[in-house]
Amino acid sequence: MTAHEIHALSGAYAVDALDDVERARFEAHLAECAECRAEVTSLQAATMLLAGLSETAPPPELRSRVLADIKTVRPLPPTVARITERRPRRWTSLLAAAAVIGAVGGGTAIWQDTHHGTSTRAPSAIDRVLEAADVQKVSQPLPHGAVATVFRSRSQSAAVLVTHNMPALPAGHVYELWFRDQHGTMVPAGLMAGGGNRTVLFEGNANNARGVGVTVEPAGGSKQPTTIPVALLNFEQST
């Protein structure tokens, strides 16, 4: 998909008319394209007008349920670096820049980072998996409307996890990702810092994995799962 084509997804994104792959790719693009961010904001304002055409008050019991619910839930703190968190690519270019600083000095590093920060940058590892001709997809609905979807490309030897509405984690915990090998052993494959809608690259070579799992682990992760997986996906069921 060309850059021009991906901009054209802004309207479909604003009305949630993208499938999982497109949504993940467009959100990765949004993090980097101020033009699309502005357009999506303005189009969402327009969709809100349509929504206003169908007001229906919920039953009064719902109000009591909601107000009782919130007593048990702590509001999250503001995300101070939300964009960076969603942008592994930027980390990569910063790391690349840091490496260049070490090697040849600051001037080149600045040029290098600027250079990589513009349209000439190569697609990220996540993009390469999602765009691979041999990509396999397997999806699992989870409780409370959450969905976990895994994309694996053997040609890229990599896999990507896309989550929607993943539940928030208790303080001091992370989601840990696992590859399940041919013996059924769970091999650590990286961490995901919290819930919500995320796109994360699995660490390590994904080619021998029969499936993947996601567990809740103490901060820093574990060597092997210490809790029952919240998601278990099997590549044999992929499409």
Place this chain on the structure above:
Amino acid sequence: MSHLQPVPTGDVPAEAGVVSLASLLRLSARGDEQAFAELYDATSARVHGLVLRVVRDPAQSEEVTQEVYLQVWRTAARYDEARGSAMAWLMTLAHRRAVDRVRAAEAVNRQDTTYHQGSHVVSHDSTAEAAEQSMEARRVRSALVELTPVQREAIELAYFGGYTHTEVATMLDLPVGTAKTRIRDGLIRLRDAMGVGQ
């Protein structure tokens, strides 16, 4: 960037003494349950109306609306005024959850799902009828007239039906890849006719 907006977006305090939704969200983020209750009262009919329209099943719609408000409570601190009005943020959360719910349900019973051509999600009559409700709604209706029939149907199938743009293309017999363009062009026209989000 807070210039005068020609259309009330739900955030503009209509009278003195009325707290804006954005302020209620900020207070909610600090754990103010009273402010959150006010936010609920001011917005729940629009949120639930949208969820019900997409999900349709009343019991499931209530679950989704409940989840939406829990999410609002939990993530209120992440609302960013630079990215649109508080009402738009709420409706975007609600719409995403409603669509995710119908798609998850659809993934489970995909075999049973058939779409009959002609049973459009929103008939133009019902759109028109609902639009009588308010001044703003009348303006929306007249803006909708600005759209081509295909743009309008594509937007309605996507927004109220929860269908993907590729599904919409099939339903409307459009060449693959053109429904997304119709949706985008239609939304741009609607936005410009209503003078929002500029």
